Amino acid sequence: MDIQHWAAIIVSRMQQTHSIEWLENKATEIRRDIIRMLEHAGSGHSAGPLGMADIMTALYFDVMKHDPKNPDWDERDILLLSNGHTVPVRYATMAHAGYFDRKELMTLRQFGSRLQGHPERLKLPGMETTSGPLGCGLSQACGMSLAMRMDKSSHRWIYVMMGDGELNEGNIWEAAMLAGKEKLNNIIGIIDRNNIQIDGPTENVMPLENLREKWESFGWHVIEINGNDIEAVIDACAMARAVTEKPIMLIAYTIPGKGVDFMEYDFHWHGTFPNHEQAKEALHQLRTLNGKIRGEHE
Amino acid sequence: MNSLHLADGTEMEPTRKGFGRGLKRAGELNANVVAACADLTDSTQISLFKEAFPGRFVEIGIAEQNLVTVGAGLAAMGKIPFVSSYAAFSPGRNWEQIRTTICLNDRPVKIVGAHAGLYTGPDGATHQVLEDIALMRVLPNMVVIVPGDSIEAEKATLAMAADPRPNYLRLARDPSAILTTADTPFEIGKAYVFHEGADVSIIATGTMTAHAMEAVKLLAKDGIQAEVVHVPTIKPLDTDTILKSARKTGAVLTIEEAQIIGGLGGAVAEVLAENAPTIMKRMGVDDQFGESGTPQQLFEKHGLMPKDIRLQVHALLDKRSHR
Incomplete structure (x- = not known):
């Protein structure tokens, strides 16, 4: 690691407003809300949102510059959720961050709700784009970054969450080529590398490895991290912001269904929701885990 | 030039030429007008804009899905992006991206489909896209414009730059008759x-x-x-x-x-x-x-x-x- 990356991490840690323990507890609260939302909705995806809760907590409570009371603030960092099916984790995190009341979370997927089954920009302030059909987020980030460059205002960061299964989409690699060619260095992509997609393990459905080499060969700076380690996510984002010549891709290894033992690593939970008994058990497990996630990784 | 099938002496020009002039003019009038193309700058005539405003032009390469989704990103930052390719590929190949990231997302991207219709002649069936009007017409929020000649194409392009909605502009390859004059009225939504x-x-x-x-x-x-x-x-x-x-x-x-x-x-x-x-x-x-x-x-x-x-x-x- 370069000295500049160490410096970036040190500065980032000095600027932290929440302790890692506080953030880990927040991620657990978000996971509990995800379970409640999905049970109440009676449909939706479980594994991805639970796996991404630590990344989303890190982004909204530490990494990103944003203002829940002014979602259109023109200095804000941008988060594009390209894997739109994981939106329950974003809704829950946004509610905890103060974008809207947590009570509204229980309207997920219901008629008239602002919390659509897949995210719609026009429905909910703070939702930067409409997504669900996979493969489109990185391209939009390229367009945003190019517009900022034209305006000579590329001081804002654009974070793009993608699923690993989503990388099957050709549109992703079209964007990867463009960002590499144009050296769009204010784009920080984050791949939720949980190794599952609907039809099974990613390496069986459509092999992605060697993922690091793929992105590097397209002109990206790649950082691999444990995506369930909030401190690692925060540090990696700080390192990413210190990279000046290339777009940055974080490959974040996560556990699908993280925090609920009968969901973890099981691809069957990709696209389904917990029933009442399962939700009860999941909430119980997440209560006992509260504040202990850090301990697991040590 | 193709052989005249109208009265001899009718002045002819491809509609895409009018688009090229119109976009350059739109770029002069509004600094937020930007452009992107999928490796067809000359034949879609977006080259005029590229030469005039190189810093406001993006070469996407042969990647039409990326073309329109980059357009959605440019529009998200307040730009008025004109994105051009052949209509067979855009909006032919990237319909879902247009539906989700432009129409449902309500971003005012201007999709320019050149070489549409039978005026594409010798290129054959693959390139003579005949379905583009139907494909774009069915999308909520989308405006569909098919200019009658190059002069109207120029006016339509200027009108599109001022229109807050997603737009589709259909252009032809070969010269066609010039019917209108600079004084003929044109307004989006009017027959x-x-x-x-x-x-x-x-x-x-x-x-x-x-x-x-x-x-x-x-x-x-x-x-x-x-x-x-x-x-x-x-x-x-x-x-x-x-x-x-x-x-x-x-x-x-x-x-x-x-x-x-x-x-x-x-x-x-x-x-x-x-x-x-x-x-x-x-x-x-x-x-x-x-x-x-x-x-x-x-x-x-x-x-x-x-x-x-x-x-x-x-x-x-x-x-x-x-x-």
């Missing part, structure tokens, strides 16, 4: 009566309006006064102008160099059936693909020449008199 008549309404879009105007002369010799309604905006459709003409003449013929299913013919039929059922004939390409040939050979094959309009008008009026 125009180019020739008044009481016996039949010929409702035309794009390059086929020129054929309709030629047919008027042939029909006049037969004692038939045909009205020509030029429809450069397929969506939103100017239903008032169309219904007024249909009610006046009681017989409607539509013509386009596109699939009649879902195209202008479909759009007019929907409006008439609901508001003023009128005997009608849809001329265009009827559920077939194109093939290589000169535009004139293709218009002959698909029965889209002025003489064909004349025959179809007679058939339509005969049918009406036997009802």
